[in-house]
Amino acid sequence: MSETTRPSDGPHSAATPSSSTSDAADMTHGLVDREMNEMVTVPAGPGMTASAAALTARKTARRETFRLLMRKPSFVIGNLIVIFWVVCAVGGKAIAPYDPQQNFSDFLHAPPGGDFLLGTDRLGRDVLSRIITGARDVLIVAPVSAVIGVTLGTVLGLVMGFYRGAVDDILSRIVEAFLSLPIAVVGLLALVVLGPSNTTVLTVVGLLFAPIVARTVRAAVLAERELDYVQAARLQGESSFYIMFREILPNITGPIIVELTVRIGYAIFTVATLSFLGVGVQPPSPDWGLAISDEYSFIISGYWWPVVYPSLAIASLVIAVNLIADALQGVLSR
Amino acid sequence: MTARREYDAIRRAANPLQLDLIESFVAGRLPRREFVRMGLLLGMTGATIAACGGANSIPTSTGSAGQTTGVGVGGGTAGAVKTGGTMKIASVPPAGPLDSVKMVDLAAYGLVAQCYEFLVYTSGDLQLKPGLATEWKPNADATEWTFTLRQGVTWQKDGAPLTADDVISTFDRLSAAGNSALKGVIDKGSVTSPDGKTVVFKLNGPNGNFPYLVSPDNAQSPIIPKSQADGATLDKEQNGTGPWKITKFDAKTGATFVRNDKWWGTKTPLDSVEWVFFSDLQPQVVALQSGQVDAIVQFQANGGEALLNNSNLTVISLKSANHRQVWMRTDKGAFKDPQVREALAWTLDRDAMVKSLWKGTADVAADTVIAPVYPFADPSLPARTQDIDKAKALLASAGATNLKATLHAVKLQEIPDLATLIKSDAAKAGITLDIQVEDGSTFYGKQWCPEKPADPPCSGASDLGIVDYGHRGTPDVYLNAALSGGGVWNSSQYNSKDFDAAFKAYQASIGVDAQKAACRKISDIMQKDTPILVPYFYQYLAAHSTKYVGMATTALGQVDLTACGLKA
Numbered sequence: 001m002s003e004t005t006r007p008s009d010g011p012h013s014a015a016t017p018s019s020s021t022s023d024a025a026d027m028t029h030g031l032v033d034r035e036m037n038e039m040v041t042v043p044a045g046p047g048m049t050a051s052a053a054a055l056t057a058r059k060t061a062r063r064e065t066f067r068l069l070m071r072k073p074s075f076v077i078g079n080l081i082v083i084f085w086v087v088c089a090v091g092g093k094a095i096a097p098y099d100p101q102q103n104f105s106d107f108l109h110a111p112p113g114g115d116f117l118l119g120t121d122r123l124g125r126d127v128l129s130r131i132i133t134g135a136r137d138v139l140i141v142a143p144v145s146a147v148i149g150v151t152l153g154t155v156l157g158l159v160m161g162f163y164r165g166a167v168d169d170i171l172s173r174i175v176e177a178f179l180s181l182p183i184a185v186v187g188l189l190a191l192v193v194l195g196p197s198n199t200t201v202l203t204v205v206g207l208l209f210a211p212i213v214a215r216t217v218r219a220a221v222l223a224e225r226e227l228d229y230v231q232a233a234r235l236q237g238e239s240s241f242y243i244m245f246r247e248i249l250p251n252i253t254g255p256i257i258v259e260l261t262v263r264i265g266y267a268i269f270t271v272a273t274l275s276f277l278g279v280g281v282q283p284p285s286p287d288w289g290l291a292i293s294d295e296y297s298f299i300i301s302g303y304w305w306p307v308v309y310p311s312l313a314i315a316s317l318v319i320a321v322n323l324i325a326d327a328l329q330g331v332l333s334r
Numbered sequence: 335m336t337a338r339r340e341y342d343a344i345r346r347a348a349n350p351l352q353l354d355l356i357e358s359f360v361a362g363r364l365p366r367r368e369f370v371r372m373g374l375l376l377g378m379t380g381a382t383i384a385a386c387g388g389a390n391s392i393p394t395s396t397g398s399a400g401q402t403t404g405v406g407v408g409g410g411t412a413g414a415v416k417t418g419g420t421m422k423i424a425s426v427p428p429a430g431p432l433d434s435v436k437m438v439d440l441a442a443y444g445l446v447a448q449c450y451e452f453l454v455y456t457s458g459d460l461q462l463k464p465g466l467a468t469e470w471k472p473n474a475d476a477t478e479w480t481f482t483l484r485q486g487v488t489w490q491k492d493g494a495p496l497t498a499d500d501v502i503s504t505f506d507r508l509s510a511a512g513n514s515a516l517k518g519v520i521d522k523g524s525v526t527s528p529d530g531k532t533v534v535f536k537l538n539g540p541n542g543n544f545p546y547l548v549s550p551d552n553a554q555s556p557i558i559p560k561s562q563a564d565g566a567t568l569d570k571e572q573n574g575t576g577p578w579k580i581t582k583f584d585a586k587t588g589a590t591f592v593r594n595d596k597w598w599g600t601k602t603p604l605d606s607v608e609w610v611f612f613s614d615l616q617p618q619v620v621a622l623q624s625g626q627v628d629a630i631v632q633f634q635a636n637g638g639e640a641l642l643n644n645s646n647l648t649v650i651s652l653k654s655a656n657h658r659q660v661w662m663r664t665d666k667g668a669f670k671d672p673q674v675r676e677a678l679a680w681t682l683d684r685d686a687m688v689k690s691l692w693k694g695t696a697d698v699a700a701d702t703v704i705a706p707v708y709p710f711a712d713p714s715l716p717a718r719t720q721d722i723d724k725a726k727a728l729l730a731s732a733g734a735t736n737l738k739a740t741l742h743a744v745k746l747q748e749i750p751d752l753a754t755l756i757k758s759d760a761a762k763a764g765i766t767l768d769i770q771v772e773d774g775s776t777f778y779g780k781q782w783c784p785e786k787p788a789d790p791p792c793s794g795a796s797d798l799g800i801v802d803y804g805h806r807g808t809p810d811v812y813l814n815a816a817l818s819g820g821g822v823w824n825s826s827q828y829n830s831k832d833f834d835a836a837f838k839a840y841q842a843s844i845g846v847d848a849q850k851a852a853c854r855k856i857s858d859i860m861q862k863d864t865p866i867l868v869p870y871f872y873q874y875l876a877a878h879s880t881k882y883v884g885m886a887t888t889a890l891g892q893v894d895l896t897a898c899g900l901k902a
Binding site: 294 | 639683754768
């Protein structure tokens with residue numbers, strides 16, 4: 001922690017009782033931190049210590065949040081769809097009816113039905129098997145790139161919102177410059193220069209999302225930094241690093257989680273777009289965006305199924321993630 | 335000497351090369367069709383060929399100037415055509431400037447060939463026809479070829495007549511530019527004119543197929559005026575001797591040509607021709623189906639299936655030497671051992687490739703560049719059929735189990751799908767290939783033949799990749815550039831004394847039997863060493879509306895509209 005490296009900060013340290021409230025709220029449990037801060041004033045029952053009461057309160061708050069979420073149909077439906085795709089991603093080849101790479105050269109562009117429920121593609125590969133196994137790539141690449149983007153964006157947003165002044169001005173202008181660039185175009189350029197690979201895709205998408213997240217986090221930090229608990233921490237002589245990451249961050253996890261969910265949805269879309277443009281994942285990956293890119297030219301000949309089904313897969317996953325994001329926003333910002 | 339005294343008069347008039355040809359035909363070693371092709375190549379007259387019994391196959395176009403440039407005519411017999419009208423043709427845009435000496439893509443070839451003309455022309459069955467040269471003949475050992483220039487040909491720009499100096503300067507420019515077909519065959523200064531009416535090519539060695547190298551097969555060799563500056567492009571320097579004059583050009587949208595009323599040939603039925611550029615195949619297919627355009631310069635069965643069985647369209651299908659080469663570095667890396675290269679060859683399911691990627695519009699190939707379309711190809715040469723056990727045994731013998739490599743592929747037509755099929759086939763023998771698909775500039779510049787290191791050429795190439803090769807009337811370019819030691823496109827860095835000697839023997843071979851034998855030897859060496867894989871030769875497909883007749887094209891995209899018009 002920073003305070004151990006700054007002994008001259010004064011008599012206060014992380015171990016002082018005055019900071020115990022914020023100590024109890026760590027990043028993992030930050031979701032319910034606001035509720036917990038409100039509830040610590042509830043008198044503890046006989047025989048209960050203050051920290052035990054806080055723990056109970058936190059559990060109660062978490063349960064309450066979950067109960068509220070489960071009452072939202074959008075959250076339930078979104079999760080069911082996501083769970084379906086997660087099962088496909090985990091099961092992969094084990095649950096696919098055929099090897100997704102097997103070429104049935106006697107069944108090129110076979111229509112849906114019969115042996116091939118969703119038909120075959122131009123090389124005679126089973127569309128259903130490729131959609132099932134294609135879920136794995138997108139469910140790894142999209143969340144990882146969203147996490148990279150949200151992590152970087154959060155750090156950037158905290159710094160901008162907390163320091164304000166020249167730091168904020170300079171970083172804000174840079175962020176605005178980045179925001180003015182279309183993600184697909186920048187992603188395309190980066191992938192052409194760096195060479196296409198899954199690692200490049202998730203790094204590029206993550207980096208491009210960071211400025212967007214930074215704006216959201218900055219706005220949240222601006223509201224928080226004027227609150228009493230931040231002033232109290234300042235008065236205690238806490239380091240800026242400590243205040244940003246241990247005091248403010250746990251209190252803005254709500255918007256960050258909503259942002260993360262929204263970003264996952266966008267990441268799915270962006271990754272599919274880059275694959276469609278031919279700079280994302282490489283063949284013969286069963287990636288959905290790549291399948292659409294490879295097959296859309298055959299629609300003119302009447303072969304719609306290798307395009308429509310992967311499109312529906314992408315749409316269903318994006319909608320599901322957005323439903324969850326919507327529900328989370330509704331509950332966490334109440 | 336073979337009997338048949340009735341040929342004696344012809345024998346006496348023939349030069350040694352023509353004599354060898356006549357003897358092969360008389361002895362029954364040469365089919366009639368091949369006799370006609372070779373006879374025309376060696377400059378025999380139609381009357382001589384007819385006298386030998388080859389009359390049935392002689393092109394009917396020799397008498398009509400307007401049709402002499404006819405190549406692979408599609409739509410059956412031309413029939414009666416109306417005069418007038420504008421034909422719209424869909425094409426991809428040219429990849430570079432319309433500089434005839436330096437152009438490298440089919441779209442540019444097609445545009446330039448409307449205005450500039452070649453000394454001789456080839457038909458779909460490889461028979462030669464007069465162009466700016468009316469006659470040609472070799473000396474006794476085919477080290478010297480003499481072409482007689484057509485009279486009455488004028489340049490569009492200033493009306494000046496075509497001269498021997500124009501021809502000489504054209505080939506000097508090509509030699510200086512390192513033309514892939516002429517490199518090593520002629521040098522700057524090899525072309526002279528003794529009388530202003532003929533030009534003489536003194537070759538570096540014997541070459542029995544030389545006229546093909548001054549035909550559209552060598553797409554950069556149309557004749558340009560001596561006065562034209564180096565690097566001049568057709569759109570800026572509007573000129574030529576051909577049937578069409580370019581009046582408008584935009585690299586993104588298209589080009590317009592109008593009839594050249596001063597052309598030496600028969601008046602073209604169409605008043606004008608409009609080229610419409612589309613970057614992808616699909617919009618071209620839709621445009622042709624909807625009647626927005628009247629023809630398409632080229633399409634593939636995969637993606638253009640809708641055109642194959644459309645009763646409103648005439649499809650021109652040309653068997654060709656168009657192919658893909660899978661190169662493997664023979665000097666280093668995972669494929670240095672010839673057993674490993676052969677193992678990969680045995681994994682390929684070529685029939686499935688032809689079926690999946692070409693809907694049957696291709697022929698399985700035997701890992702040689704001597705395409706079946708060439709008359710000197712040996713049809714008995716077997717193609718390798720998939721044999722995974724054999725591949726595994728070869729890999730084990732080479733100690734190359736668990737082989738891993740990156741397969742580079744250019745994002746062009748069916749090539750990424752070919753890479754997918756190769757990966758899938760190779761996996762059956764335990765070879766793991768990672769596919770890397772790249773755009774043209776990255777692929778050609780970094781993987782196939784990087785400029786540096788320059789000596790030997792292509793020594794910076796990747797270990798494994800797939801590259802596209804267009805059609806040629808003879809396999810000389812493939813053999814010279816891609817496979818000879820130090821060849822300018824030799825990305826496999828293949829360097830074999832046996833091969834180089836066989837290639838020299840082929841170039842020097844004049845008689846048909848000798849050419850066939852030399853080509854078989856080349857194919858055998860290629861199969862033994864397997865520096866490249868050639869999975870198939872695909873057909874060149876073009877199409878036009880049935881409202882038109884008489885459109886023709888070469889397998890290099892040089893569309894000929896001199897006899898084309900609306901059906902009467």
